[in-house]
Amino acid sequence: DTGVSQDPRHKITKRGQNVTFRCDPISEHNRLYWYRQTLGQGPEFLTYFQNEAQLEKSRLLSDRFSAERPKGSFSTLEIQRTEQGDSAMYLCASSAEGFTDEKLFFGSGTQLSVL
């Protein structure tokens, strides 16, 4: 399977704990995105990497959130001191530069529940 993979699929944590999610994009894709989706809403942009460079961060990404893509391949999203409002589906997507329609390929997401 050469699609976007995310790990874990589900994460339950207690408020105040730190969590880390991993995303492995499609291997030839140099662009990687993190989105967050809550119930009844569409995916909301969080941050974007081109290769290892983080080029844009949404204002939704508070200082408790940090994302890395150290070698331009996989990426991690860490949330420190989780809050109940962080409960959401965290989606990773990748794309290749030069796609004419900017099509994103999404992983299955990590469902975070903060108790």
Add this chain to the structure above:
Amino acid sequence: DQQVKQNSPSLSVQEGRISILNCDYTNSMFDYFLWYKKYPAEGPTFLISISSIKDKNEDGRFTVFLNKSAKHLSLHIVPSQPGDSAVYFCAASDLRMRFGAGTRLTVKP
């Protein structure tokens, strides 16, 4: 910022009939418009797209129409099939992809 809006949270149609899903946007700088389909417990999957310089794109049973003057696009599915039942997201791109809230389509046998 609600730059992409899907005002109908749900739509129910009979198998074999046409499904029309609507989307409105506010930013005239969007380059591409896309529709994604999402099944439960899966990420969104790309369905069809249209460039801002076109007004129609067709792929099999799926057709997307773009009306730039009205800042409106629609997805037509003809004929609708029960397997089309899913949540459909409209998205627009201007360097980053912005999504509507989605419309849940139910196709009844």
